[in-house]
Amino acid sequence: MDLPDGEPRNRPRPGKAAPFMFGLPWLMSFFHQDAYHDGPTPTAVVKYHFVEDLAPETVLLVRRDAQRLAAGLDAGRIDAIWRTCTDSGPNFYRRDGAADSTGWMRHIVGLCDVWLSRAPSGAALAEADLHEGWELADRVRAVLGETRGDLPPEVGDALEEAVDTCTPDLAFRLLVRALPNAPHSQPYFTITGEQYASLTELAAAFDYGEYALEDLDAVFDG
Incomplete structure (x- = not known):
């Protein structure tokens, strides 16, 4: 799909006014069979797509989704969702030291926090x-x-x-x-x-x- 001139291909417009999917499903879309061309570990793949000029709302939405899964479902439920929505094998979480899928969600929250710490202050989600x-x-x-x-x-x-x-x-x-x-x-x-x-x-x-x-x-x- 062609994007407007000058629009980075891995930078979605954030939020529900955006034309594309957002939040954790957006991040999941990068974990396909060729994901590790973007980095050697799951963390590296996330960092690859958390580009510097990404809209802060995009990261805030990923963070919120990951928090909600970690708080709302047990590890078995999260694992079933993650592995169906991505091309991830049984040892996926251990590659970055997460004990299970709940730990992976919390790790994603941490990666979001690191990115947001470098973003302009005052970033918030729209109504x-x-x-x-x-x-x-x-x-x-x-x-x-x-x-x-x-x-x-x-x-x-x-x-x-x-x-x-x-x-x-x-x-x-x-x-x-x-x-x-x-x-x-x-x-x-x-x-x-x-x-x-x-x-x-x-x-x-x-x-x-x-x-x-x-x-x-x-x-x-x-």
Whole structure:
């Protein structure tokens, strides 16, 4: 995808007014099979994408998501989500000394703090970014119900719990990240038109940008 002249390719516009996905799902997108071209360890990959001129809101959103997962879910739940949303093996966390996925979330928070300590003072999230979507919780659960068969059971359980213990907003964004990356039993996995419509309508209700569901476009059977 072409970006405007002068726009760094790894610098997203932050927040829910942005055209693309944001927060922890944005960071997860860099942990693919070629991630270690960006650095030899998970920490190095994060630092590679935390470029100097990144908008502070981008890092603040990653930090908030990582904090919410660490506080809201146990390590097994977080591990199920992380490994489905990324291309990460069983020894992923130990590469940087984290005992488990909770430790990795806390480590990400620390990396965010280091970056933010060098950012201009006074950086804060806009009102739209602070929207947690509690009034949409039932709709998120309904979409999870429609797509549970396309997710590993442990991931579906973790995301359902995250609706209440994290936020509906975070649970939905993680679902959007998980669906095209989950190990599917079908040779050619697709999102049905009904599923895609539900996901699109909910993304609009959360006021996400127009390309927030971009990863799902490739598996949309429409």
